Amino acid sequence: xxxxxxxxxxxxxxxxxxxxxxxxxxxxxxxxxxxxxxxxxxxxxxxxxxxxxxxxxxxxxxxxxxxxxxxxxxxxxxxxxxxxxxxxxxxxxxxxxxxxxxxxxxxxxxxxxxxxxxxxxxxxxxxxx
Amino acid sequence: xxxxxxxxxxxxxxxxxxxxxxxxxxxxxxxxxxxxxxxxxxxxxxxxxxxxxxxxxxxxxxxxxxxxxxxxxxxxxxxxxxxxxxxxxxxxxxxxxxxxxxxxxxxxxxxxxxxxxxxxxxxxxxxxxxxxxxxxxxxxxxxxxxxxxxxxxxxxxxxxxxxxxxxxxxxxxxxxxxxxxxxxxxxxxxxxxxxxxxxxxxxxxxxxxxxxxxxxxxxxxxxxxxxxxxxxxxxxxxxxxxxxxxxxxxxxxxxxxxxxxxxxxxxxxxxxxxxxxxxxxxxxxxxxxxxxxxxxxxxxxxxxxxxxxxxxxxxxxxxxxxxxxxxxxxxxxxxxxxxxxxxxxxxxxxxxxxxxxxxxxxxxxxxxxxxxxxxxxxxxxxxxxxxxxxxxxxxxxxxxxxxxxxxxxxxxxxxxxxxxxxxxxxxxxxxxxxxxxxxxxxxxxxxxxxxxxxxxxxxxxxxxxxxxxxxxxxxxxxxxxxxxxxxxxxxxxxxxxxxxxxxxxxxxxxxxxxxxxxxxxxxxxxxxxxxxxxxxxxxxxxxxxxxxxxxxxxxxxxxxxxxxxxxxxxxxxxxxxxxxxxxxxxxxxxxxxxx
Ligand SMILES: Cc1cc2nc3c(=O)[nH]c(=O)nc-3n(C[C@H](O)[C@H](O)[C@H](O)COP(=O)(O)O)c2cc1C
Ligand code: FES
Numbered sequence: 001x002x003x004x005x006x007x008x009x010x011x012x013x014x015x016x017x018x019x020x021x022x023x024x025x026x027x028x029x030x031x032x033x034x035x036x037x038x039x040x041x042x043x044x045x046x047x048x049x050x051x052x053x054x055x056x057x058x059x060x061x062x063x064x065x066x067x068x069x070x071x072x073x074x075x076x077x078x079x080x081x082x083x084x085x086x087x088x089x090x091x092x093x094x095x096x097x098x099x100x101x102x103x104x105x106x107x108x109x110x111x112x113x114x115x116x117x118x119x120x121x122x123x124x125x126x127x128x129x
Numbered sequence: 130x131x132x133x134x135x136x137x138x139x140x141x142x143x144x145x146x147x148x149x150x151x152x153x154x155x156x157x158x159x160x161x162x163x164x165x166x167x168x169x170x171x172x173x174x175x176x177x178x179x180x181x182x183x184x185x186x187x188x189x190x191x192x193x194x195x196x197x198x199x200x201x202x203x204x205x206x207x208x209x210x211x212x213x214x215x216x217x218x219x220x221x222x223x224x225x226x227x228x229x230x231x232x233x234x235x236x237x238x239x240x241x242x243x244x245x246x247x248x249x250x251x252x253x254x255x256x257x258x259x260x261x262x263x264x265x266x267x268x269x270x271x272x273x274x275x276x277x278x279x280x281x282x283x284x285x286x287x288x289x290x291x292x293x294x295x296x297x298x299x300x301x302x303x304x305x306x307x308x309x310x311x312x313x314x315x316x317x318x319x320x321x322x323x324x325x326x327x328x329x330x331x332x333x334x335x336x337x338x339x340x341x342x343x344x345x346x347x348x349x350x351x352x353x354x355x356x357x358x359x360x361x362x363x364x365x366x367x368x369x370x371x372x373x374x375x376x377x378x379x380x381x382x383x384x385x386x387x388x389x390x391x392x393x394x395x396x397x398x399x400x401x402x403x404x405x406x407x408x409x410x411x412x413x414x415x416x417x418x419x420x421x422x423x424x425x426x427x428x429x430x431x432x433x434x435x436x437x438x439x440x441x442x443x444x445x446x447x448x449x450x451x452x453x454x455x456x457x458x459x460x461x462x463x464x465x466x467x468x469x470x471x472x473x474x475x476x477x478x479x480x481x482x483x484x485x486x487x488x489x490x491x492x493x494x495x496x497x498x499x500x501x502x503x504x505x506x507x508x509x510x511x512x513x514x515x516x517x518x519x520x521x522x523x524x525x526x527x528x529x530x531x532x533x534x535x536x537x538x539x540x541x542x543x544x545x546x547x548x549x550x551x552x553x554x555x556x557x558x559x560x561x562x563x564x565x566x567x568x569x570x571x572x573x574x575x576x577x578x579x580x581x582x583x584x585x586x587x588x589x590x591x592x593x594x595x596x597x598x599x600x601x602x603x604x605x606x607x608x609x610x611x612x613x614x615x616x617x618x619x620x621x622x623x624x625x626x627x628x629x630x631x632x633x634x635x636x637x638x639x640x641x642x643x644x645x646x647x648x649x650x651x652x653x654x655x656x657x658x659x660x661x662x663x664x665x666x667x668x669x670x671x672x673x674x675x676x677x678x679x680x681x682x683x684x685x686x687x688x689x690x691x692x693x694x695x696x697x698x699x700x701x702x703x704x705x706x707x708x709x710x711x712x713x714x715x716x717x718x719x720x721x722x723x724x
Contacts, residue, residue, distance in 0.1 A: 003385025006275065006392045009267060016263030020253070023135040025192045036214035053131045067191040068133065068214030 021062050022053075028065040030109055034096075035080040037071025043078035044097060051098035052081070055105040064109065077120050083108055094120040134169040134211050137187040139251065141176025141337055142330070142369050144183040148200060149173065152184055155203040160211070163204075169211050175338015177251035178492040179238050182222065187251075194236065195220040238489045241508050243470065243496045245478045246454045250338030255373050258380040261341040267386055269460035270345050274394040277460075279309060279353040286456070288464030290476035295321055295412075295449030296527065296553050297629070298475070298542040301456075307436035308354040308444040316356035317440040318347045319421070319447040322363035322370070323405055323412035326525030327576060329556035331480040332450035334492050336363070336370040339454065340377035344400060346456035348387065350446050351398040359400040360440075362417050364407045374402055409526070409580035413628050414447050416582065427582045428628035449554070451480055471497035475541030479552065485522075485559035488513045495540075502536040505559060516561040520644070524553030526573045526580075527633030529640025530566070549640045551633070565662035566645040567652055570637045571599040577634040588631025591622040595638055605666040607653040612642065661723045667708045668724055673698035675720035682712035682721060 004012065032052055036045050045068075052066050074080050077094025083104060084090050091114060093104060100118055107113045138144075138153045153173050160166040177185050182196035186206070193216050195206065202220060209215045222236055244250075253260035261267070273282050286302035293299045308316060320343055324332040336343065347359045363371055378400055381387040389397045403421050405411045411426040418440050420426035439445025455477060459467045468476050475497040481504070484490045488510035495504060501521060505511065512518045520530040529550035531538070538544050542552050560569065574596040583589045595618055598611040619635030626632045642649065651657050658666045671682070671691075676698040683691040683699055688707045693699030701712065701721075713721040 003383075003388075004392060005385075006271065006394075009262070009271065009384075009386075009392060012259065013262050013265070013268070016259045017265075020260060020263040022132070023189045023252075025190050028190070034214070036212070038213070041213075049133055050131050053133070065190045066133065070213055070215040 018057070018060070018062075022066075025065060028063050029086050030061075030064045031082075031084045032064065032066045032104075033082040033084070034066070034068050035070070035072040035074070035078065035082075036068040037075075037078075039071060039075040040078045040080060045079040047098050048079045048081065048096045048101045051101035052105065055102045059105065059110065061105070061109070064105075074120055080120070085109060085112065088112060092120050093118045132168060132170055134191070135189040136169055136171045136206075136211075137174050137189060137251070138171060139175075139177050139183060139185045140173035140255075141180070141183075141251075141334055142367075143176060143180035144185060149184050151200040152186065152198055152203065155200040156186075156207065159203045159207040163207050163212065165207065165211055169207075172254045173256070174252060175250040175255050176334040176492055178242075178247065178334075178494075179236075179489065180491045181489050191216075194222045196222045237510065238491065238493075238508055241499065241503055242494050243478050244494050245458055245467075245470070246335060246342075246451050246480050247338065247492070247494045248458065249342065250334060253339070255338055255340055256376050258341060258377065258384060258386075261339070265461060266341055266457075267345055269457035270348055270386070271392065272460055273349045273352055274392060274396060279355075282349065282353045282460065283309065285460060285464040289459045289467040290464070290471075290474075291452065291455055291459060291467065292475065292542060293449055294451035294455075294479070294554065296524070296551065298552060301448060301452055304436045304446055304448070305350060305354055307434070308356075308446045311437055311444040313444065314355070315441075315443045316354055317443055317445040318350045318354075318356045318359035319418070319435075319440065319445055320347060320359070320361040320363075320453055321412060321414065321417060321447055321449045322361055322367070323417060324364065324367075324450070324554065325407070325409035325412045325580070326554050326556045328484050328558055329482050329525065329554055331482055331492060331555045333367050333370050335450050335454050335480070336367070337373055340370075340374045341381065342457055343374075343450060343453045344377055344381055344387065346453040347400060348391065348398045349456060349460060350448075352396050354444070354446055356444075356446070357397050357399065359398065360403050360421055361400060362403045362405055362411075362421060365404040366407050371402060371404070378402070408582075409576070410582045410628070410630055413630060415628070417447070418445065427584045428630070430627060451555070472539060472541045474543055475552075479540070479555060481555045481557045483509055483557050483559070485557075486512050486516065486518075486561040486564070487559040497541045498539040500537050500539055501531060504540075504557070505536070509559065512559065512561050516563065519560045519562055519564055520566070522550075522558040522560065522569070522637075523556065524551035524633075524636070525556045526576050527551060527629065527636055528553045528556075529636050530560075530569075530644060532644045549636070549643055551636070563660055563662070565603075565658050565660040566641045566648050567599060567603050567658075568660075568662045570641045571596065571603055573637040574599055574634070577630065581630060581634075585625075585627035585631060587622045587625040588627065588634060591618050591626075592631070592634050594618050595622075595635060599638070602649065602652050603658070603663045603665065605652065605656045605663070607649075609653060611653070612646075612649060616642070657724055664708045666724075668703050669701050669706055669708065669710075669712060669721060670703070671699050671701055671712075672720050672722055675718050677718055677720070679717075681715045681717070685711045685715040687711060 079096045081096045082092045140149045156171045186195040186198045291301045416426040416428040435445045480494045578592045581588045601607045678696040690702040690705035
């Protein structure tokens with residue numbers, strides 16, 4: 001590797017920072033939790049996951065954590081994603097295809113507006129069990 | 130599929146010795162076999178601190194904390210957690226209430242901790258410089274080289290109130306400014322990584338988990354005081370730390386962060402590693418410098434202090450590993466930020482190695498001013514097996530004990546000194562009712578007698594004398610005269626020894642005499658060891674009323690010294706007894722008693 005100049009070091013730090021921030025949990029106030037049960041994966045949860053990560057990257061958002069969970073019990077509307085933004089109600093979205101994932105990031109997280117038509121309620125606790 | 134999970138495998142020495150490498154390889158293999166190697170990255174980090182629960186694996190960004198992980202568990206974690214998003218609950222950390230704790234923030238052990246020194250430890254891959262850089266690494270160096278004058282750097286350190294973490298607590302900024310003030314073009318920077326206190330491993334973990342923080346700080350010091358060469362003096366018993374330091378130095382050189390013309394600033398700085406053979410006295414700064422010069426590691430009188438006249442007679446800034454690791458943060462965030470943490474005269478945090486009779490042993494970093502009670506009961510989870518807390522030893526062989534009466538004292542340099550102990554480098558050994566204070570003291574004196582360099586007689590002869598008196602007492606042959614003499618010898622050693630090894634060697638004696646004189650007296654007057662530790666004084670006997678005459682004890686006794694008839698009380702021949710305790714363990718009726 002070549003020796004770094006001051007400018008190189010700054011650039012390297014900026015690049016690597018984006019990478020490592022994804023790993024961090026501290027300072028992440030917004031969370032997107034994607035249902036990755038078999039049903040979710042079959043319905044395209046992996047593509048949705050990628051779309052979320054891409055859009056967050058593109059917008060350089062640093063306070064969003066994208067994690068996965070098992071089946072949320074809403075198999076009929078998979079892929080599902082729960083979005084938790086401070087000061088907003090916790091929302092579960094259904095039918096989250098790549099384009100919807102993109103809209104969720106832009107509208108729900110950035111503009112703080114719900115993406116209507118894709119909001120599904122949390123099922124009652126006894127159904128989850 | 131993009132990267133969505135990060136599997137952090139602890140690669141500290143604690144976990145390394147319990148098979149972290151196998152776990153790491155096993156995760157790599159499973160990710161490949163289950164065809165998800167693009168979805169998760171496996172990173173080997175430094176110590177997470179919670180070594181008691183090791184080997185530990187963290188999965189981020191979900192923040193799942195898996196404990197006592199085996200290589201075979203990788204298969205299930207990958208299949209369940211990485212692929213399906215379901216945590217493997219049998220491996221998640223559980224508190225004694227049996228509730229499962231998935232999140233790191235829920236774990237008591239971490240709740241009261243503040244991580245400055247250990248900021249990257251257990252989060253980054255210490256063998257990859259890019260990860261350090263990504264966490265604002267070498268930003269402080271940039272500032273120091275291009276935006277600040279050397280005097281500004283010293284000013285920031287002064288504002289921060291940082292005091293040396295190697296034991297004595299000397300203000301760091303003053304050392305630096307002494308060295309800077311001496312004219313001359315040849316000066317040196319030294320990192321003291323000798324870490325000789327028994328039970329201490331703070332410095333080792335810092336170097337293993339975040340080696341670049343020390344390199345960066347030393348380079349800043351070089352630029353500040355006008356030095357171009359640095360040495361890290363580390364004991365050869367720390368192979369993993371040495372290995373990671375070598376990698377870090379190599380990567381820093383390749384990237385132009387060490388060597389000539391650093392970042393195009395025109396400043397040159399190089400760091401070399403020097404291996405010590407693991408003598409305690411070589412942690413003392415003048416002995417350490419002698420050892421780097423290739424001489425026998427023996428102290429010389431100060432002044433002159435190393436800051437003025439050190440390595441090869443040149444001004445030398447010598448600081449402890451933990452002191453160094455604080456410095457990049459102080460330069461980056463400012464001295465005022467740092468000064469907000471801690472007490473009036475002791476700023477910042479302190480890393481302790483919490484060991485002994487404690488549930489959650491491990492490496493902790495806490496703000497100065499925290500109480501011992503918080504450390505022992507909230508972080509440490511208290512004393513195991515329902516035993517009673519007796520005392521905590523701080524400062525190792527130069528320190529003393531703190532008893533239950535003082536658990537609410539805020540910990541800082543001055544308060545610990547007032548209680549007759551010292552902060553020391555950060556060893557903290559918890560003792561319970563089964564520990565004999567005279568015996569513990571004898572252990573420390575045995576250590577200092579072994580480690581004394583032998584140059585000055587107060588230390589060489591005095592230490593041996595103290596040890597002999599302690600041995601007499603633990604053998605049940607002590608008199609009050611022994612106590613009087615120990616106090617006298619202790620005073621002489623404190624006044625007349627050449628270096629702090631001898632000056633502080635009597636501290637364990639003086640401190641235990643202050644708080645546990647009655648325990649010494651029980652040994653002397655009643656020929657009894659209240660904790661039942663001193664074997665010479667131990668007498669096993671059988672309470673006839675409780676003995677059912679089953680004969681089990683006689684069967685178990687390796688010395689064959691228990692006699693009796695079935696269904697009648699048995700008797701122990703105390704002369705032939707070897708005091709192994711097998712009979713006590715064997716008896717179902719608690720009829721065998723000590724003393
Ligand atoms: C017997 C003896 C052993 C010591 N061992 C160590 C040690 O292992 N590590 C250390 O940093 N300082 C040790 N010191 C303290 C050093 O002499 C010195 O004070 C320290 O390196 C200064 O760094 P600091 O100002 O950053 O604390 C020891 C001192 C004595 C007297
Ligand atoms: S080794 Fe320093 S006083 Fe003895």
